[in-house]
Amino acid sequence: MKYFDEYRDPKLAQQLSREIHKITTKHWTIMEVCGGQTHAIVKFGIDEFLPNLIELVHGPGCPVCVTSLELIDKAIAIASRSDVIFTSFGDMLRVPGSHSDLFSVKAQGGDVRMVYSPLDALVIARQNPAKQVVFFAVGFETTAPANAMAVYQAKASGLENFSILVSHVLVPPAMEAILSSRTNRVQGFLAAGHVCAIMGYKEYPPIAAKYRIPIVVAGFEPLDILQAIYMCVKQLEQGRYEVENQYTRSVRESGNVLAQNLVGQVFCVVSRKWRGVGEIASSGLALQKTYEDFDAEKKFSLQHIQTQESKVCISGPILQGVKKPYECPAFGKTCTPEHPLGATMVSSEGACAAYYRYRNVEVRSV
Amino acid sequence: MSEDFNPSCPFPIQNYPQVLLAHGGGGKLMQQLIEKMFATAFDPMSKEGLHDSISLNLPGKRIAFTTDSFVVRPLFFPGGDIGTLAVNGTVNDLAMSGARPLYLSLGFILEEGLPMNVLWQVVCSIKKAADTAGVTIVTGDTKVVDKGKGDGIYINTSGIGVIEHSLHIVPSTVKSGDLVIISGDVGRHGMAIIATRESLNFESAIESDCAPLGGLVLQLIKADTEIHCMRDLTRGGLASALNEIACAAHLGIHIEEALVPVREDVAAACAIMGFDPLYVANEGRFVIFVAPQDQAKVLEIMRKHPQGQGACCIGSVQSKSQTNVVMKSKIGANRLLDMISGEQLPRIC
Numbered sequence: 001m002k003y004f005d006e007y008r009d010p011k012l013a014q015q016l017s018r019e020i021h022k023i024t025t026k027h028w029t030i031m032e033v034c035g036g037q038t039h040a041i042v043k044f045g046i047d048e049f050l051p052n053l054i055e056l057v058h059g060p061g062c063p064v065c066v067t068s069l070e071l072i073d074k075a076i077a078i079a080s081r082s083d084v085i086f087t088s089f090g091d092m093l094r095v096p097g098s099h100s101d102l103f104s105v106k107a108q109g110g111d112v113r114m115v116y117s118p119l120d121a122l123v124i125a126r127q128n129p130a131k132q133v134v135f136f137a138v139g140f141e142t143t144a145p146a147n148a149m150a151v152y153q154a155k156a157s158g159l160e161n162f163s164i165l166v167s168h169v170l171v172p173p174a175m176e177a178i179l180s181s182r183t184n185r186v187q188g189f190l191a192a193g194h195v196c197a198i199m200g201y202k203e204y205p206p207i208a209a210k211y212r213i214p215i216v217v218a219g220f221e222p223l224d225i226l227q228a229i230y231m232c233v234k235q236l237e238q239g240r241y242e243v244e245n246q247y248t249r250s251v252r253e254s255g256n257v258l259a260q261n262l263v264g265q266v267f268c269v270v271s272r273k274w275r276g277v278g279e280i281a282s283s284g285l286a287l288q289k290t291y292e293d294f295d296a297e298k299k300f301s302l303q304h305i306q307t308q309e310s311k312v313c314i315s316g317p318i319l320q321g322v323k324k325p326y327e328c329p330a331f332g333k334t335c336t337p338e339h340p341l342g343a344t345m346v347s348s349e350g351a352c353a354a355y356y357r358y359r360n361v362e363v364r365s366v
Numbered sequence: 367m368s369e370d371f372n373p374s375c376p377f378p379i380q381n382y383p384q385v386l387l388a389h390g391g392g393g394k395l396m397q398q399l400i401e402k403m404f405a406t407a408f409d410p411m412s413k414e415g416l417h418d419s420i421s422l423n424l425p426g427k428r429i430a431f432t433t434d435s436f437v438v439r440p441l442f443f444p445g446g447d448i449g450t451l452a453v454n455g456t457v458n459d460l461a462m463s464g465a466r467p468l469y470l471s472l473g474f475i476l477e478e479g480l481p482m483n484v485l486w487q488v489v490c491s492i493k494k495a496a497d498t499a500g501v502t503i504v505t506g507d508t509k510v511v512d513k514g515k516g517d518g519i520y521i522n523t524s525g526i527g528v529i530e531h532s533l534h535i536v537p538s539t540v541k542s543g544d545l546v547i548i549s550g551d552v553g554r555h556g557m558a559i560i561a562t563r564e565s566l567n568f569e570s571a572i573e574s575d576c577a578p579l580g581g582l583v584l585q586l587i588k589a590d591t592e593i594h595c596m597r598d599l600t601r602g603g604l605a606s607a608l609n610e611i612a613c614a615a616h617l618g619i620h621i622e623e624a625l626v627p628v629r630e631d632v633a634a635a636c637a638i639m640g641f642d643p644l645y646v647a648n649e650g651r652f653v654i655f656v657a658p659q660d661q662a663k664v665l666e667i668m669r670k671h672p673q674g675q676g677a678c679c680i681g682s683v684q685s686k687s688q689t690n691v692v693m694k695s696k697i698g699a700n701r702l703l704d705m706i707s708g709e710q711l712p713r714i715c
Contacts (some may be wrong), residue, residue: 001633005696013697045699094708117565118641222697337707348640358701 035062035349200255449491465527598685621681
């Protein structure tokens with residue numbers, strides 16, 4: 001298939017692998033930020049092509065994984081109301097809250113619907129004027145423009161029964177939080193290509209300079225990731241710390257300006273809690289005051305939510321790249337995709353779920 | 367034969383344009399529905415006279431018996447509908463034991479308010495699919511549930527087939543060294559359903575692969591090939607079928623991703639949704655575990671048959687102690703091809 005097969009060519013993968021081996025002389029720890037890249041690395045077995053000296057650690061770039069427990073519990077509370085149609089992307093429905101998940105709410109009679117776009121939720125709102133329709137607006141900069149567009153259109157058409165539960169997070173502040181942590185091991189970044197397709201990569205040079213760390217904007221196919229690793233290792237070996245763009249077929253330095261303008265009009269930057277990581281300043285988006293009528297948190301007066309995380313789950317250190325899934329005592333035993341204890345086991349982009357599905361049996365039988 | 371079947375409905379649809387609760391109530395309306403619609407479409411019901419059960423003469427001593435229920439939404443999709451599925455699903459389950467499918471039962475659970483012409487359309491599809499597969503609908507049942515308590519039409523079919531050979535086609539006969547042959551491209555049925563259900567408009571409509579497999583399987587058996595196991599690829603797709611067999615046979619299976627046929631439009635639709643085609647449902651595909659010396663013969667027979675034109679070998683059975691499925695990825699690395707835990711969910715980004 002065009003645009004896929006040419007980026008999965010085994011001969012070119014071998015060639016890139018040889019080049020990486022040739023230039024690697026020291027141990028380097030590289031983090032791929034985005035969950036989509038983690039998924040591809042484990043699915044295609046990309047790490048088998050790397051020298052032992054290169055260690056890949058998996059970053060916090062899975063929106064399902066980092067949405068705070070408090071927001072999941074709020075979503076469950078809203079979805080349980082009889083006057084609400086709660087809409088969400090599919091992979092949020094299985095994320096465990098403190099006591100339940102959205103699929104269970106549906107099984108108990110809640111009107112929970114999977115949609116493919118926030119604009120589908122708008123259509124549902126127009127078709128059901130007697131119901132409050134809520135969309136669970138999760139994601140990074142990638143999904144922000146479509147969510148902004150849904151709210152913009154709702155306001156423009158005077159739709160009063162539509163609101164969004166906002167859980168938007170931003171990538172660069174999370175990268176800085178990881179780099180400034182005392183336990184940080186990351187020496188190079190593969191930046192999330194699709195986030196950069198929207199935002200461009202002008203935000204990255206100050207981070208690269210401040211922390212003296214190479215950042216390579218990377219795509220999602222095996223050859224994209226191998227080439228980005230090659231570019232990153234080359235910088236590390238040469239002592240450079242620059243921002244480079246591997247994903248040139250999708251990403252321009254300035255990004256998608258139209259989308260950025262719409263996001264800026266509808267959302268403002270706020271501090272936000274990341275599941276397993278904690279609160280990070282200026283790391284999230286919330287609705288601007290002019291759009292607060294569409295804020296589900298304000299529309300539904302929710303009682304104080306008491307959250308309770310699993311005591312054994314180590315998804316926090318995993319999301320920060322400090323630990324690997326198989327270091328968790330619950331991995332593959334009490335925590336499986338059927339019974340996830342933490343969000344990293346839920347989404348196919350979560351490091352734990354990716355390891356569980358695709359890793360060799362040696363990992364499973366540890 | 368299907369061409370002889372008169373598609374005009376003998377049931378007075380103009381009097382009852384929608385299914386009423388009374389059509390399942392055991393009285394005159396139900397009798398009229400059964401006699402005018404079902405018994406007319408499926409002759410043995412009328413020939414035998416309507417009775418509580420039917421007596422059948424079965425050749426041979428070994429029979430295969432199976433049952434399956436069908437709750438697909440939407441009822442109609444490119445390449446088929448719930449009626450063709452209800453026939454082919456059960457026919458294919460019989461075929462996978464190497465049986466010649468003969469008789470089906472047909473149980474309807476209808477939702478009050480269902481347009482009667484929709485029911486007639488499904489009945490016509492069932493008749494046509496049964497004729498194509500060479501099976502006869504011999505008995506049935508009808509229930510009607512309150513509006514809002516069903517999804518239009520649910521169907522249950524049970525099937526009886528006769529086993530006219532001495533092969534023992536079960537996972538436990540799979541041997542290390544066996545080759546894994548697939549009958550064609552995967553993922554079409556599931557993506558046809560999702561594209562229709564979610565009104566996703568792709569440039570070309572993806573059609574379901576829904577088809578009866580009994581004819582092809584009988585040809586393979588008659589050709590005296592050493593078939594050890596067969597499995598049709600339904601929900602859970604190729605990956606789940608291989609995992610079930612690896613687990614039941616206590617053997618490892620090794621396949622190559624690059625050898626598994628996936629049509630370009632299906633691959634593209636899967637990429638958009640974040641699905642893996644190896645886990646997507648099929649309704650007219652199967653895998654065969656065959657002794658290596660019979661590979662060429664099996665492939666030759668399959669490729670000449672409409673349901674096996676895209677047949678190819680995708681891997682082999684290993685003698686490993688691990689009972690799992692390992693797949694060589696497109697770039698050449700090995701990874702586990704695990705069983706899916708629930709449904710595939712579309713990814714956020």
